[in-house]
Amino acid sequence: MTLTTAQIEWIAVDWGTSHLRAWAMAGGRPRCAAQSDRGMGKLTPAGFEPALLELITDWHDGPVTAIACGMVGSRQGWVEAPYKRVPCPVLPGGLVRAPTRSPDLTVLVIPGVAQDDPADVMRGEETQIMGFLALNPGWEGVLCLPGSHTKWVHVSAGEIVSFQTFMTGELFAAIGGHTVLRHSVAASGWDGAAFATALTDTMARPERIAARLFSLRAEALLKALPPVAARARLSGLLIGAELAAARPYWLGQQIAVIGDGTVAALYVDALAVLGVAASAADGEAVTLAGLSAAWATVKG
Amino acid sequence: MTLTTAQIEWIAVDWGTSHLRAWAMAGGRPRCAAQSDRGMGKLTPAGFEPALLELITDWHDGPVTAIACGMVGSRQGWVEAPYKRVPCPVLPGGLVRAPTRSPDLTVLVIPGVAQDDPADVMRGEETQIMGFLALNPGWEGVLCLPGSHTKWVHVSAGEIVSFQTFMTGELFAAIGGHTVLRHSVAASGWDGAAFATALTDTMARPERIAARLFSLRAEALLKALPPVAARARLSGLLIGAELAAARPYWLGQQIAVIGDGTVAALYVDALAVLGVAASAADGEAVTLAGLSAAWATVKG
Numbered sequence: 001m002t003l004t005t006a007q008i009e010w011i012a013v014d015w016g017t018s019h020l021r022a023w024a025m026a027g028g029r030p031r032c033a034a035q036s037d038r039g040m041g042k043l044t045p046a047g048f049e050p051a052l053l054e055l056i057t058d059w060h061d062g063p064v065t066a067i068a069c070g071m072v073g074s075r076q077g078w079v080e081a082p083y084k085r086v087p088c089p090v091l092p093g094g095l096v097r098a099p100t101r102s103p104d105l106t107v108l109v110i111p112g113v114a115q116d117d118p119a120d121v122m123r124g125e126e127t128q129i130m131g132f133l134a135l136n137p138g139w140e141g142v143l144c145l146p147g148s149h150t151k152w153v154h155v156s157a158g159e160i161v162s163f164q165t166f167m168t169g170e171l172f173a174a175i176g177g178h179t180v181l182r183h184s185v186a187a188s189g190w191d192g193a194a195f196a197t198a199l200t201d202t203m204a205r206p207e208r209i210a211a212r213l214f215s216l217r218a219e220a221l222l223k224a225l226p227p228v229a230a231r232a233r234l235s236g237l238l239i240g241a242e243l244a245a246a247r248p249y250w251l252g253q254q255i256a257v258i259g260d261g262t263v264a265a266l267y268v269d270a271l272a273v274l275g276v277a278a279s280a281a282d283g284e285a286v287t288l289a290g291l292s293a294a295w296a297t298v299k300g
Numbered sequence: 301m302t303l304t305t306a307q308i309e310w311i312a313v314d315w316g317t318s319h320l321r322a323w324a325m326a327g328g329r330p331r332c333a334a335q336s337d338r339g340m341g342k343l344t345p346a347g348f349e350p351a352l353l354e355l356i357t358d359w360h361d362g363p364v365t366a367i368a369c370g371m372v373g374s375r376q377g378w379v380e381a382p383y384k385r386v387p388c389p390v391l392p393g394g395l396v397r398a399p400t401r402s403p404d405l406t407v408l409v410i411p412g413v414a415q416d417d418p419a420d421v422m423r424g425e426e427t428q429i430m431g432f433l434a435l436n437p438g439w440e441g442v443l444c445l446p447g448s449h450t451k452w453v454h455v456s457a458g459e460i461v462s463f464q465t466f467m468t469g470e471l472f473a474a475i476g477g478h479t480v481l482r483h484s485v486a487a488s489g490w491d492g493a494a495f496a497t498a499l500t501d502t503m504a505r506p507e508r509i510a511a512r513l514f515s516l517r518a519e520a521l522l523k524a525l526p527p528v529a530a531r532a533r534l535s536g537l538l539i540g541a542e543l544a545a546a547r548p549y550w551l552g553q554q555i556a557v558i559g560d561g562t563v564a565a566l567y568v569d570a571l572a573v574l575g576v577a578a579s580a581a582d583g584e585a586v587t588l589a590g591l592s593a594a595w596a597t598v599k600g
Contacts, residue, residue, distance in 0.1 A: 075521075083522075114518075114521075114522055115518075116522065118511075118515055118518075119515055119518035119519040119521075119522045119523060120514070120515070120518045121517075121518045121521055121522065148480075149480070149514060164511055165511070165514040165518070166510045166511055166513075166514065167475075167479060167480070167481075167510070167513050167514050168510065170479045170480065171475065171479070171510075171513075173478075173479075174474040174475055174478040174479050175467075175471065175474055177478070178473075178474040178477070178478045179467060179470045179471065179474050180448075180449070180467070180470060181467075206506060206507035207506035207507065207541070207544040207545050207547075208545045209509075209541065209545070210466045210467070210468065210471075210538070210541040210542045210544075210545045211418075211464055211465075211466055211542075211545040211546070213466075213467050213471075214420070214449060214465040214466065214467050215418055215419055215420070217421075218414075218415075218418075218419035218420045218421050218465070219419040221375075221414075221419075221421055222383075222414055222416065222419045222421065223419055238510070241507065241509065241510045242510045242511075244507040244510075245507050245508045245509070245510045245511040246511070
């Protein structure tokens with residue numbers, strides 16, 4: 001869709017390791033959306049501007065500002081936006097301008113957030129946290145942001161107090177795709193009962209996870225374990241191990257899970273198995289709300 | 301080296317998923333050894349005989365018998381040698397003859413061992429256990445066989461009583477090679493202190509392993525964690541999780557570790573950190589002793 005600069009106010013950009021998504025924004029809402037697979041992980045420094053222009057060229061005919069979050073601000077990204085240290089306000093400022101050849105394009109990158117002890121980092125999730133707080137003013141509690149690198153984040157008095165990352169999503173992909181379990185685990189499908197059983201078994205005896213993984217292979221060979229049940233059990237084992245380790249975050253706290261529908265529902269269900277009530281928030285909506293909050297600080 | 305049938309008695313074969321090794325045997329000792337990368341995982345059923353002949357053609361000029369162990373006896377192997385169920389004698393018999401086109405070649409495959417509850421399987425390790433008992437008559441205790449799929453095996457009164465498999469080696473490769481940690485973990489090198497600290501931390505709080513993995517990435521970014529230290533810590537985390545889950549196997553038991561020098565020493569060291577004395581046995585020596593014990597039952 002072709003737009004003019006008069007029709008849009010700014011461009012919102014979510015730029016992760018494996019994806020790039022952009023929205024033409026007007027009146028606080030997206031008018032157009034576009035995406036590509038030109039994530040940070042596939043680009044050299046000179047490749048960022050063309051990758052963005054490819055998506056947004058039709059959206060402006062004059063000067064325009066883009067607000068970007070995610071791995072685009074990492075050391076291997078377009079421009080390094082140095083981490084803010086916790087505890088820090090969820091809207092910390094400190095946007096960094098990326099170098100551009102196009103005189104019409106201004107790109108401002110939101111910095112990530114780091115924690116010194118235990119060492120931890122996030123890039124992109126801080127924007128979702130910002131957006132969640134913008135949509136839920138005064139909210140306090142713990143946010144869970146599932147994904148390749150799931151984050152548990154303690155938010156209080158408008159600040160990110162502490163957080164912890166779990167490689168659950170990436171472990172699921174690596175174990176299901178690059179070990180002997182690839183022969184036994186389906187690529188899709190779900191078995192809710194198998195998930196819940198694996199989850200509660202792992203929560204009860206988390207130290208046994210290393211033993212339980214191979215049982216998926218052995219039961220496939222000896223007991224014809226269905227691949228879909230094996231997939232749900234692998235997920236239950238890994239999320240169970242995460243929840244066991246994240247107990248200090250979720251125990252006795254108000255919890256909200258931020259993510260796309262399927263994965264957020266999975267975590268809400270898993271927490272329900274533990275007797276913990278959690279609400280779900282749409283990942284794209286909070287990303288746009290966070291980018292909008294950053295835009296509001298710079299639009300002058 | 302060219303041999304005649306008069307010079308050798310039989311051929312020993314260790315045929316795993318990724319490798320094939322053969323020895324020309326005479327007087328209970330190997331006279332020649334050969335290997336290739338034509339493991340079970342790379343072969344169709346018709347490919348096994350040519351792969352073996354490629355290695356052994358020069359070793360015989362008349363009828364010869366090969367005794368084989370490992371994944372060659374799996375359903376996807378040359379011929380399926382159905383599992384024996386625990387508890388079973390370490391020398392259970394039941395060798396299965398593989399179909400051959402060459403009239404001079406007889407190939408007998410040693411069956412694997414299975415356990416119904418908890419479900420578990422081994423193929424190849426049963427031969428090493430057989431060999432260890434042949435070299436250490438009357439030995440009782442727990443054998444640890446580290447590898448891609450590490451086995452802990454309770455042996456008593458000449459029987460395999462129970463066992464449990466841990467995917468530690470394969471997890472190390474999948475996590476180090478197929479997650480974000482590939483950027484932070486060296487391909488080789490060692491840091492003994494980092495290994496020992498990660499091991500004891502994980503033993504003390506095994507449920508935290510899911511959180512500690514990402515700390516390797518975060519410390520690399522924030523604290524310039526050396527890649528060699530990250531590699532040793534990843535190994536310590538995974539072996540620590542294994543040892544935490546295997547505690548019923550090693551606690552208060554006589555332990556022997558079977559494997560090649562480096563990995564066996566790693567487990568002996570790890571057990572020493574826990575105050576458990578373990579001896580090490582050479583993997584190739586016990587494999588040959590096990591194949592020899594099987595040969596002794598069929599040579600007539």
